[in-house]
Amino acid sequence: MPLYKNGSFVQDQWTTIPEGEAMSPAGHVIVPLTWWQAERQAFDDSHVPIGVRIDPGIAIDDFIADLSRFALIALVIPKFQDGRAYSTARLLRERHGFKGELRAVGEVLIDQIQPMLRCGFDAFEITDPVTQAALETGRVPGVTHFYQPGVNEAPKAGARPWLRQAGR
Amino acid sequence: MSQVISANRLSDGIVVFRASNGAWVEQLRDAEILPDSVAVKAALDLVELDIKANHVIEVAAFDVAVKGDHVEPVHLRDKIRAKGPTIHPGHGKQAAL
Amino acid sequence: MYRYDEFDAAFVADRLNQFSDQVQRRLSGELTEEQFRIHRLMNGVYLQLHAYMLRIAIPYGTLSPRQLRKLAHIARRYDKGFGHFTTRQNIQFNWPALKDIPEILGELASVEMHAIQTSGNCIRNVTADHFAGAAADEIEDPRPYAEILRQWSSIHPEFTYLPRKFKLALSGSPHDRAAIQVHDIGYQLVKNDKGETGFAVYVGGGLGRTPMVGHKIRDFLPTKDLLAYTQAIVRVYNLEGRRDNKYKARIKILVHEKGFEAMRAAVEAEFEADKSELLALPQSEVERISAYFAPPALPERAAQSQALETRRASDHAFAAFVDVNVSKHRQAGYGLLTISLKPIGGIPGDATAEQMELVAELAEKFGHDEIRVSHEQNLVLPHVALDDLPAVYDALAAQGLATANAGLISDIISCPGMDYCSLATARSIPVAQRISERFADGPRAKDIGGMKIKISGCINACGHHHVGHIGILGLERKGVETYQLTLGGSGDESCTLGDITGPGFSYEDVVDAIETVVDTYIGLRSTPDEDFLSAYRRVGMAPFKKALYERDSGSEI
Structure with a gap:
């Protein structure tokens, strides 16, 4: 699956393990949360990078205790209109200090890339050909003036550092 | 029940009806009257191309009553779409009738 | 009033470029209708029965003459010469072409207006008391806070794809003219016992198919926490609100299903957990915006x-106009003038380009350059000298804008209904017109007194029928319009939802039914001063039900 990260398409270092499929406890796999919860002891003595896939509706509290074990969290966007992952992403970054890869998977479309970036996503699995074509031209449509600071956007000095952000 | 296929034109949103030659026309009197569900299904299949080509949106068939030359939508909503707002006789398609 | 600085102007220009690009991508086929719909809605563009409809935000209902003239220009140039003021302090144009909309938005941007988030599952146009900054009973003007909320909620990256639409309303007076208790969040400015200003906050109100009155979630929220607390509420909603059924997706359903106490606990926990001071409002900023x-x-x-009294003595129509349409201003010698957009038999909320231009001119000459739009679909000149009222009245009368019915039975709120709206199940406007003609604005209307009739053409309740003293809901039964009545609703500080009288009435009979209700009220009121709502609250439904239904069954025997 094409993976867009840091402004270009990159080789995906990770393998996604579908629900219900067996796997050997190697690293760089993205597993469903239920799998992780059931099989985690297999990783007790291992330090391989693990990714977890979080379906919308799963509360952060359900996996927060294991956050330090995850090098990657994939948040599922079942429909592009489903905005739950935006809050989850911000909370992971801002409140829980998650520093690993935050990947958007599912229906990820071109016009949602900018708000997702602003909520702390940094990687995007792209399935929509129009989105892929647009991203390949280096184009992320959006706006350049914001009334809210986004994740990792340091407030700028000025009249209203708490509210306004100009430039990308 | 006879039916007519209507849609809105993508570029300006104006209500249009499908004519027998496949064109989209603005007045109901120029629309093709489809006598049964088989004809409606066949016409809707053809319309798929127009939807894919982004000419029209909101395509739907609606019931009409035909009396001689006169075609009248059965439901109030479709009557209003075919004529214009009941409160503004000067606006909508009724202005040109 | 608020003026854009360079940042605000650049923001709106940015958004316009973004949307113009989306329109081009839609017209070229790069975006499907499903993908485009969400963007057009978030920029105020609907597809209605006849054409597209463009809904333009009038934040907290405040307009300058220059802006109103621009709306008149848009009505003339891109539409059919009129616009429709809505129940959420917006204006709608009913006939714009999609390909023209970027140009229209460009015209709006030139007068610091936009259509951002007037639809879509996001935080909508922030509304406020239309008498803000002038009402005699006001604690503080709520509009600076409304403006801060407007800015903060504009293209908010986290809250652009909420489960459903989200509406905020603010009131600065104890008498609630902004219907805050039927909004997703309502804010009421209050003073605490230390004399500090803050907000009483209501959450989970809303109309639609499952109407609910909001719960008071905070008695007193310091003003500096306005954004942080709002963020906490919206975040809980975004994460937990239902997305499986759009009819159960509003925050009111979450509050109902989760339970109010659990909701309050979740909001307070989220508010406490957010240690960031980033959203705390500095007093200096509040003062700057204020x-x-x-x-x-x-x-x-x-x-x-003297001028007013002299004219009043000799001109009965003028006297009625002043008595009914002028409200108490906080400064002696001035009045708040409601310009009714409810001419007898007219379309509630419609104004022609010429009427808009006249009101703009009057605001310049006599109104200190300010115009308000009320959720009751009227215009307001908030600062008119009583001495100027004769001149203002004469000018309004010449354009058919001097109807003396503000707050009376013919001052009807009505959604567009099936004459325009693709969601409607019945017509609303012609029902309003017929009721207006039946009761008019003469002595009979005055005798009936304060009466709010509100009409919706479907269960989405844009006409706020649940909070009408008399509410009318247009439905479709077996292909025929039928109208259900509710009595005793109120959208003010004593907020209540109306009770359904019983079976609905036909399009033909509904006006007679309203007259039966009104006559019943006249017959049972304790004094001529007891208004309909008070009388209903005293006697309840029974006498009205009896009058409406028993008479009919009797006649059949």
Whole structure:
């Protein structure tokens, strides 16, 4: 699956393990949360990078205790209109200090890339050909003036550092 | 029940009806009257191309009553779409009738 | 009033470029209709029965003459010469072409207006008391806070794809003219016992198919926490609100299903957990924004106006106009003038380009350059000297804008209904027109007194029928329009939802049914001063039900 990260398409270092499929406890796999919860002891003595896939509706509290074990969290966007992952992403970054890869998977479309970036996503699995074509031209449509600071956007000095952000 | 296929034109949103030659026309009197569900299904299949080509949106068939030359939508909503707002006789398609 | 600085102007220009690009991508086929719909809605563009509809935000209902003239220009140039003021302090144009909309938005941007988030599952146009900054009973002008909320909620990256639409309303007075208890969040400015200003906060109100009155979630929220607390509420909603059924997706359903106490606990926990001070409002910023809303310097005038009294004595129609349409201003010698957009038999909320231009001119000449739009679909000149009322009245009368019915039975709120709206199940406007003609604005209307009739053409309740003293809901039964009545609703501080009378009435009979309700009220009121709502609250449904239904069954025997 094409993976867009840091402004270009990159080789995906990770393998996604579908629900219900067996796997050997190697690293760089993205597993469903239920799998992780059931099989985690297999990783007790291992330090391989693990990714977890979080379906919308799963509360952060359900996996927060294991956050330090995850090098990657994939948040599922079942429909592009489903905005739950935006809050989850911000909370992971801002409140829980998650520093690993935050990947958007599912229906990820071109016009949602900018708000997702602003909520702390940094990687995007792209399935929509129009989105892929647009991203390949280096184009992320959006706006350049914001009334809210986004994740990792340091407030700028000025009249209203708490509210306004100009430039990308 | 006879039916007519209507849609809105993508570029300006104006209500249009499908004519027998496949064109989209603005007045109901120029629309093709489809006598049964088989004809409606066949016409809707053809319309798929127009939807894919982004000419029209909101395509739907609606019931009409035909009396001689006169075609009248059965439901109030479709009557209003075919004529214009009941409160503004000067606006909508009724202005040109 | 608020003026854009360079940042605001650049923001709107940015958004316009983004949307113009989306329109081009839609017209070229790069975006499907499903993908485009969400963007057009978030920029105020609907597809209605006849054409596209463009809904333009009038934040907290405040307009300058220059802006109103621009709306008149848009009505003339891109539409059919009129616009429709809505129940959420927006204006709608009913016939714009999609390909023209970027140009229209460009025209709006030139007068610091936009259509951002007037639809879509996001935080909508922030509304406020239309008498803000002028009402005699006001604690503080709520509009600076409304403006801060407007800015903060504009293209909010986290809250652009909420489960459903989200509406905020603010009131600065104890008498609630902004219907805050039927909004997703309502904010009421209050003073605590230390004399500090803050907000009583209501959450989970809303109309639609499952109407609910909001719960008071905070008695007193310090003003500096306005954004942080709002963020906490919206975040809980975004994460937990239902997305499986759009009819159960509003926050009111979450509050109902989760339970109010659990909701309050979740919001307070989220608010506490957010240690970031980023959203705390600095007092300096509140003061900076408030300066834009500083009241105009109104020269001192005598409380009694000789010019007004002289004219009143000789002109009965003028006297009625002043008695009904002028409300108490906080400064002596001035009035708040409601310009009714409810001419007898007319379309509630419609204004022609010429009417808009006249109101703009009057605001310049006599109104300190300010116009308000009320959720009751009228216009307001908030600062008119009583001495100027004769001249203002004459000018309004010449354009058919001097109907003396503000707050009376013919001052009807009505959604567009099936004449325009693709969601409607019945017509609303012609029902309003017929009721208006039946009761008019003469002595009979005055005798009936304060009466709010509100009409919706479907269960989405854009006409706020649940909070009408008499509410009318248009439905479709077996292909025929039928109208259900509710009685005793109120959208003010004593907020209640109306009770359904019983089976609905036909399009033909509904006006007679309203007359039966009104006559029943007249017959049972304790004194001529007891208004309909008070009388209903005293006697309940029974006498009205009896009058509406037993008479009919009797006649069949």
